[in-house]
Amino acid sequence: MKKLNVIIALILSSFIYSCQPSGPALEERGIIPIPSEVSSSNGTFELTSSSAIQLIGDQASLSPIANYFAAEVSQSTGFDIQVGETGDLVFELTGNNPSDESYQLEIGKDQVKILANSPAGIFYGVQTLLQAFPAEILSNEKKSVAWVAPTGTISDSPEYAYRGAMLDVARHFIGMEDVKHFIDQMAHLKLNYFHLHLTDDQGWRIEIKSWPRLTEVGGSTEVGGGESGYFTQADYQEIVNYAAERFITIVPEIDMPGHTNAALASYGELNPGINLPDGDLSTVNKPVHGSEIDFSSKMIIREPAELYTGTEVGFSTFDTDLELTYQFIDDVVRELSAITPGPYIHIGGDESHVTRKDDYIVFVEKVQDIVQKYGKTSIGWDEIATAKLLSGNIAQFWADEENAGLAVGQGNKILMSPAKKAYLDMQYDSTSRIGLHWAAYIELDSAYLWDPAKYASGITKSDIFGVEAPLWTETVENRTDIDYLVFPRLAALAEVAWSPANTRDWTSFQNRIRELGKSWDNQGVKFYRSPKVTW
Incomplete structure (x- = not known):
């Protein structure tokens, strides 16, 4: 009887377990x-x-x-x-x-x-x-x-302390709900820094109360024309708080001295001026963008630039010799710092092709001082390393290994965003419905299969501050476009930033991203179904 009871108990236990x-x-x-x-x-x-x-x-x-x-x-x-x-x-x-x-x-x-x-x-x-x-x-x-x-x-535990993504809201304005959607997806992937590219030639997207025309004029349009928008300071603080609840720190960017046409269209007095030799106009080939020559006074009249809705870059610059330029920047940084709890202000510095090199260096060094004055640390695109960087400032490597090497040589850290691997606006291949391909076609495997610590000559792991994946919005207009270009590649780059190289495996990732794809489907994320994965 005892033996029978044991058998019954085992059968019952097996049945209960099978029903779980x-x-x-x-x-x-x-x-x-x-x-x-x-x-x-x-x-x-x-x-x-x-x-x-x-x-x-x-x-x-x-x-x-x-x-x-x-x-x-x-x-x-x-x-x-x-x-x-x-x-x-x-x-x-x-x-x-x-x-x-x-x-x-x-x-x-x-x-x-x-x-x-x-x-x-x-x-x-x-x-x-x-x-x-x-x-x-x-x-x-x-x-x-x-x-x-x-x-x-x-x-x-994470490999890098800074694990970021960037969203360009300047070329096309991306509204509050879509920004929050982006933040939500970042949080699920354990990313902790959100870089907002707030200003560019095509638009100025953050309210600066001491310079109201920046948004009234500069925030009025975008790539392709049409009405656009901007964030009030209250809007921006809502984004900061929403991100903070998800342990994400906002890094705001004011791109300068190039990529500044929206500011120059708002305030013509910031346009470059030229002191002309008396009676000699032979040194002037054509008017500086946004200005006209007054031949009677032998000076450039500073006038607002025309609003710009194209995608070419490199034609705009602040007047780096003008004291008003630095008062303007001081006001912008002061107001932005007051509503940014995080430690970083991004000062841009890329593709300033019409700024003379010596002037560019002076400008970057002065702007760094302004940012430090308000208790913040500067991050800038790798070109800023051609200037003398303040201790602790960060150079964001996107294109030039030599520039990144200059930063390392000064004892500064590198934020890794190589365009050929980390730029989310690049097309997957030649059939991608939107995106660019000037840097590379970046399929999912390309976004995954690289090691930040071995990517660039002379840059070792100890030199790296973190990894960031930028999304530029020349071809991006809405959430559907964001989802298509960002996912699944952001998941690949999040793993590059979080997980040590020796734990990462492409075959494993192919299987795991398939499961994450099911989650995206349930959330309504319209991600790109890479042919590299059997979804």
């Missing part, structure tokens, strides 16, 4: 970026309507993360997950080191624990946990799915 929800192993859930260490076990955790979050540690820091998780899963599951004294989802701060972004995720059959030394680490653990559930977890509508995650343990 099951799914793929933790390694098969398609987690991107790939974690440092993954250890699977045999079992699943199920999120249910009775699930609750327990917070251990600083409640003020952890509560927003708990609310974020609950909001992310509420539409797909229909669950109203609350914070309680106990819970099957435990978020535990084990230390107090804001610079430590590592985390540990422990998924058991009855409880999930995320442990980290910082709120950022907890947040990144949450992103991994979301990817451990079925792809429908981030759906915008309720789904009838067993919300199970495979059991196991993940230990993880």
Whole structure:
């Protein structure tokens, strides 16, 4: 009889186990970026309507993360997950080191624990946990799915402290909701810096109250013509706060001294002037852009430039000898710094082809001083390294290895954004419906298969500040265009930025990106279905 009871118990246990929800192993859930260490076990955790979050540690820091998780899963599951004294989802701060972004995720059959030394680490653990559930977890509508995650343990930490993406809102203005959509997708990929390219020849997109015509005039149009727009300072602060809730820091860019036609169209007095020798006009070939020669006074009259809606660059420049130019920049940096909690202001500096080299160097050095005056650190495109950089300032490598080498030689760090690998506006191939290809065609495998620490001669890992993927918007007009060019390549570049080279594998990534594609489908992200992946 005893033997019979044992047999019945075993049969019953097997039946109960077979009725439990099951799914793929933790390694098969398609987690991107790939974690440092993954250890699977045999079992699943199920999120249910009775699930609750327990917070251990600083409640003020952890509560927003708990609310974020609950909001992310509420539409797909229909669950109203609350914070309680106990819970099957435990978020535990084990230390107090804001610079430590590592985390540990422990998924058991009855409880999930995320442990980290910082709120950022907890947040990144949450992103991994979301990817451990079925792809429908981030759906915008309720789904009838067993919300199970495979059991196991993940230990993880990022390779680079700066993991960024850039969105150009100047050439085509990208509105608030689409910017937030971009930020949401960045957060899921554990990116932590959002570079906003706010000004260019085609548009000025940030309100500067002391110079109101910048947006009234300079923000009125975009590539191709037609009405455009700009962000008020209140709008900008909303973006800053929205990003901060997702542990993303905003890096605003004011591109100068070139790429400045929108400013010159707003304030003609910033246009370059030429002092002419008395009675000798032979040295003047043609008027400076946006100015006219007054032959009676032998001077250039500064007039507003015409608004520009094309895509060619390199024709505009501030007057680098004019004191008013630096007062203007001081005002812009002062107002922008006051509403930017992050430590960085991007000063541009690229493709200033009509600025004389000596004048360019003087300009960059003066602007660096202005940025430092307001307590910020300058980042600039790699051309700024031809000037003397202040200690701690960053050169963003996009084109010229020699410039990047100049920055390293001065003891400054490099932000890696090589156009041939990281530029999201490049076409995938010659059939891509939008995009450019002056740098390269960049298919998904090309975006993935490179190592920042080995990409450029003379630049080693110790020289690298981080990795950033820029999206320029000459051909981008809306969210559909953004989704097409950005995804899936941003996921590849996020893994390059987060995961050590020795943990990355193209075959593994092909399998994992397929799972992430299912999540994008459920979120309504209109991504490019690269032929490099069997979707």
